[in-house]
Amino acid sequence: MTQSLRDTEGTLGAVTADLYHQVQSFYARQMQLLDAGEVEAWAETFTDDGVFSANAHPVPVKGRAAIVKGARTAREALAAKGIRHRHWLGMLDVRGMSDDQLLVRSYALVLAIPRGGQATVHVSTTCDDELVRVGDGWQVSNRNVTRDDLTAEQG
Amino acid sequence: MTQSLRDTEGTLGAVTADLYHQVQSFYARQMQLLDAGEVEAWAETFTDDGVFSANAHPVPVKGRAAIVKGARTAREALAAKGIRHRHWLGMLDVRGMSDDQLLVRSYALVLAIPRGGQATVHVSTTCDDELVRVGDGWQVSNRNVTRDDLTAEQG
Amino acid sequence: MTQSLRDTEGTLGAVTADLYHQVQSFYARQMQLLDAGEVEAWAETFTDDGVFSANAHPVPVKGRAAIVKGARTAREALAAKGIRHRHWLGMLDVRGMSDDQLLVRSYALVLAIPRGGQATVHVSTTCDDELVRVGDGWQVSNRNVTRDDLTAEQG
Numbered sequence: 001m002t003q004s005l006r007d008t009e010g011t012l013g014a015v016t017a018d019l020y021h022q023v024q025s026f027y028a029r030q031m032q033l034l035d036a037g038e039v040e041a042w043a044e045t046f047t048d049d050g051v052f053s054a055n056a057h058p059v060p061v062k063g064r065a066a067i068v069k070g071a072r073t074a075r076e077a078l079a080a081k082g083i084r085h086r087h088w089l090g091m092l093d094v095r096g097m098s099d100d101q102l103l104v105r106s107y108a109l110v111l112a113i114p115r116g117g118q119a120t121v122h123v124s125t126t127c128d129d130e131l132v133r134v135g136d137g138w139q140v141s142n143r144n145v146t147r148d149d150l151t152a153e154q155g
Numbered sequence: 156m157t158q159s160l161r162d163t164e165g166t167l168g169a170v171t172a173d174l175y176h177q178v179q180s181f182y183a184r185q186m187q188l189l190d191a192g193e194v195e196a197w198a199e200t201f202t203d204d205g206v207f208s209a210n211a212h213p214v215p216v217k218g219r220a221a222i223v224k225g226a227r228t229a230r231e232a233l234a235a236k237g238i239r240h241r242h243w244l245g246m247l248d249v250r251g252m253s254d255d256q257l258l259v260r261s262y263a264l265v266l267a268i269p270r271g272g273q274a275t276v277h278v279s280t281t282c283d284d285e286l287v288r289v290g291d292g293w294q295v296s297n298r299n300v301t302r303d304d305l306t307a308e309q310g
Numbered sequence: 311m312t313q314s315l316r317d318t319e320g321t322l323g324a325v326t327a328d329l330y331h332q333v334q335s336f337y338a339r340q341m342q343l344l345d346a347g348e349v350e351a352w353a354e355t356f357t358d359d360g361v362f363s364a365n366a367h368p369v370p371v372k373g374r375a376a377i378v379k380g381a382r383t384a385r386e387a388l389a390a391k392g393i394r395h396r397h398w399l400g401m402l403d404v405r406g407m408s409d410d411q412l413l414v415r416s417y418a419l420v421l422a423i424p425r426g427g428q429a430t431v432h433v434s435t436t437c438d439d440e441l442v443r444v445g446d447g448w449q450v451s452n453r454n455v456t457r458d459d460l461t462a463e464q465g
Contacts, residue, residue: 017331021172028246032260084303086262086279088245090398091338105342107396109421109429111264111279113303119264119279124396124421124429148394148423176327183401187415239458241417241434243400266419266434268458274419274434 012095012103023094023104023131026138031087037075043068047132047141054145082115089127100133108145124148167250167258178249178259178286181293186242192230198223202287202296209300237270244282255288263300279303322405322413333404333414333441336448341397347385353378357442357451364455392425399437410443418455434458 033042112122130142188197267277285297343352422432440452
């Protein structure tokens with residue numbers, strides 16, 4: 001994904017203000033659902049056959065059911081430790097592949113806030129998404145999250 | 156506020172790119188005024204009868220005069236410690252109640268930067284705002300700030 | 311720059327959603343290029359005679375060639391320490407001077423992520439930019455970065 005976005009940088013179209021806005025709104029709602037623990041509603045923001053890859057995990061998670069399961073497990077582990085996460089996505093570079101498909105490379109920060117404690121930056125990542133139009137909204141068909149602390153040597 | 160936003164999630168309208176942009180610009184200016192210590196100009200971004208509630212404070216602050224006073228007190232306490240705050244609002248979920256009224260749920264981070272020292276994340280919060288159209292701009296009629304460290308157990 | 315932006319605040323025009331979007335996209339790409347070490351491509355986002363000033367450095371850097379050189383030196387110093395930087399720009403206040411010239415005051419955070427280590431907020435700054443239209447895009451003709459830790463006493 002990252003590679004393909006970069007390879008074709010010159011030919012991928014810039015998007016309109018309206019599409020950029022749609023993507024910003026999509027991410028705001030997606031992250032708020034995740035951080036509120038509304039795991040099923042969050043998973044609905046992926047396509048049914050969506051793929052979630054991350055350099056922090058050896059094997060990609062495939063399909064919405066598996067994505068829900070992974071999110072719920074992560075959620076329960078956090079709750080057991082009394083920690084809340086807040087996901088911030090920013091610096092969105094949105095490219096149109098077609099009317100119904102976008103590539104978005106963004107930065108994502110995860111903040112960790114322990115109950116009664118000090119908020120900290122948990123991890124800094126990049127997020128490479130393929131979004132596809134579904135009805136009048138968007139879903140993630142492919143997400144690749146790259147933690148910076150695991151790749152800092154690669155420039 | 157939070158509750159009403161969630162209860163009616165299905166029926167609240169999505170907003171246009173233009174409205175989303177107006178809200179982003181409004182917050183950028185509002186936060187820059189606050190962080191620059193321009194307390195009176197900042198307070199003008201609230202309605203005259205605006206209400207500012209926060210789970211960190213037992214009693215809501217009602218009316219612009221009281222909001223100015225609270226902000227000035229906070230400002231002076233920071234100045235005495237040689238600390239600057241920077242407020243970042245992001246992940247804006249904007250819903251239209253009517254042409255002249257918006258509900259916005261966002262994330263807000265407060266960065267603290269001591270003179271000659273290291274910037275840190277001071278607190279992570281959510282911000283639930285009611286915005287009303289005034290002239291060709293917007294004002295906050297109701298703000299509710301929820302510090303995550305005080306609610307981390309609530310999922 | 312800062313001063314002129316503030317002095318004329320009342321007369322500088324609000325921009326359209328489309329311009330605001332262009333600026334957001336511009337910064338996303340600019341920061342991603344910098345953080346990816348694509349120094350030459352990053353420098354192309356400045357005008358040939360662009361000026362980069364910062365309160366952390368005594369002398370402004372003038373011209374794209376000097377800007378490239380400075381960025382490469384900074385990049386190599388980071389690489390030698392195994393640290394990645396991520397630049398986040400936010401809270402964009404965009405003002406139109408004319409159809410072809412914008413003033414933008416934003417907040418910028420630099421995150422530092424050491425290889426195998428913990429991400430932290432490196433510095434918090436404000437960024438005052440003059441953007442000029444070049445072809446169908448924008449370039450920075452003047453940038454002034456103010457580190458908050460060096461000015462925290464100035465309110």
